[in-house]
Each structure stands twice: as C-alpha cells, then as structure tokens.
Amino acid sequence: MKNDKIRIGILTVSDRASQGIYDDISGKAIEQTLAEYLTSPWEKVYRLIPDEQILIEQTLIELTDEMQCCLVVTTGGTGPAKRDVTPEATEAVCDRMMPGFGELMRTESLKYVPTAILSRQTAGLRGQRLIVNLPGKPSAIRQCLDAVFPAIPYCIDLMEGPYLEVNPEAIQVFRPKA
Numbered sequence: 001m002k003n004d005k006i007r008i009g010i011l012t013v014s015d016r017a018s019q020g021i022y023d024d025i026s027g028k029a030i031e032q033t034l035a036e037y038l039t040s041p042w043e044k045v046y047r048l049i050p051d052e053q054i055l056i057e058q059t060l061i062e063l064t065d066e067m068q069c070c071l072v073v074t075t076g077g078t079g080p081a082k083r084d085v086t087p088e089a090t091e092a093v094c095d096r097m098m099p100g101f102g103e104l105m106r107t108e109s110l111k112y113v114p115t116a117i118l119s120r121q122t123a124g125l126r127g128q129r130l131i132v133n134l135p136g137k138p139s140a141i142r143q144c145l146d147a148v149f150p151a152i153p154y155c156i157d158l159m160e161g162p163y164l165e166v167n168p169e170a171i172q173v174f175r176p177k178a
C-alpha cells in the first residue's frame with residue numbers, strides 16, 4: 001500500500017467488546033484523544049479482536065507492514081489474567097522494545113489507581129513503526145496518552161516516519177532538535 005497519508009492503527013483487544021457484549025469505548029477514546037492532539041491530517045485504521053495471541057500478532061503485522069501505520073495504539077489485555085497476552089504479542093512482533101513507555105504510563109496511572117502496577121503494558125518498534133499498549137479501562141486511555149504522547153512525534157521523527165503536527169493547546173510535545 002502506498003504511504004501517502006499519516007495512518008494510525010487503533011487495536012482494541014477485548015473478548016467481550018469483540019463479541020458485542022459491550023461497546024468499544026476504549027478504542028473510541030483513543031481515536032478521540034488523537035483527534036484532539038493532532039492537527040496533521042491522519043487516517044485511523046481500526047481493528048477489534050479477541051484476546052488471542054496469534055490474532056493480535058497477525059493484526060499488529062497487518063497494521064504496521066501492510067497498512068503502514070506509523071503508530072499503533074492498542075488497548076486491553078495487558079493485565080495478569082490468563083487471557084491477557086497483548087504485551088507478549090507486542091514483544092513477538094517488535095525488533096526493539098521501548099521500556100520507558102510502560103514505566104512512565106504505570107507511574108502516571110498510579111496517581112489514579114493503586115492497581116496500575118497490574119498492567120504489563122509496553123511499547124516497541126517494528127521496523128520504523130511504533131506500537132504502544134494501553135490498559136483496557138476507558139479512563140486509562142487519556143491518562144496514559146497524556147503521559148507518553150509528548151515523546152511520540154520525536155520518536156517517529158527519529159525513525160524517519162511522517163512529521164506529526166499537534167495542537168499545543170491539547171498536548172505539548174517535545175522535539176529536542178526543533
């Protein structure tokens with residue numbers, strides 16, 4: 001696929017949302033938050049799947065390699081329950097991990113819930129694409145993205161991805177060389 005647009009993948013991993021038992025509020029919250037942050041035109045590539053590691057890996061590969069999303073944000077499946085395997089799938093498809101993302105998001109989330117440490121959320125690079133895990137709770141989306149997004153445009157710059165422009169009233173990003 002020709003990469004003439006900024007594409008961002010939104011991947012919800014939830015057994016129940018994928019079965020229609022509840023609405024995917026967390027996936028919508030990711031889209032809404034990114035729409036508030038970004039002034040560059042961008043296109044979402046959305047997927048909603050159950051907590052199956054092979055399927056998560058296949059979808060992450062599709063979103064990064066085929067759909068050429070410079071960024072993929074996942075939600076759900078980061079906890080200690082048996083079926084929570086999003087971090088394992090992320091690690092399996094990435095060539096380099098970015099542990100600072102998980103560290104910062106857990107630290108920030110601890111301001112809201114003592115169970116923040118139960119999330120094994122991580123981030124990593126697949127080639128020139130960045131994958132970031134968020135917890136499943138709808139309220140966690142904004143809390144985590146507000147913490148890590150300031151570093152994401154520069155991370156994508158360093159990987160020679162598209163230049164993401166943001167609304168400084170919504171989020172302050174940091175580009176050391178700018």
Ligand SMILES: Nc1ncnc2c1ncn2[C@@H]1O[C@H](COP(=O)(O)OP(=O)(O)OP(=O)(O)O)[C@@H](O)[C@H]1O
Pocket residue numbers: 012013014015016017022023024025026027051075076077079081135136137138
């Ligand atoms: N995508 C979502 N949209 C709306 N609410 C969600 C979503 N994901 C999780 N939640 C809410 O957050 C709670 C905790 O999320 P968690 O990911 O641990 O769910 P879960 O118990 O593993 O089940 P499932 O995989 O079916 O979502 C859920 O019980 C649900 O109320």
Ligand SMILES: Nc1nc2c(c(=O)[nH]1)N[C@H]1C(S)=C(S)[C@@H](COP(=O)(O)O)O[C@H]1N2
Pocket residue numbers: 075076077078079080084108109112113115116117118119120134135136137139140141143144
């Ligand atoms: N910001 C924030 N982080 C959070 C939470 C939350 O409500 N808000 N929930 C925690 C809980 S209770 C769990 S079990 C883990 C994993 O959630 P997940 O399996 O839905 O990804 O995220 C943790 N991190």
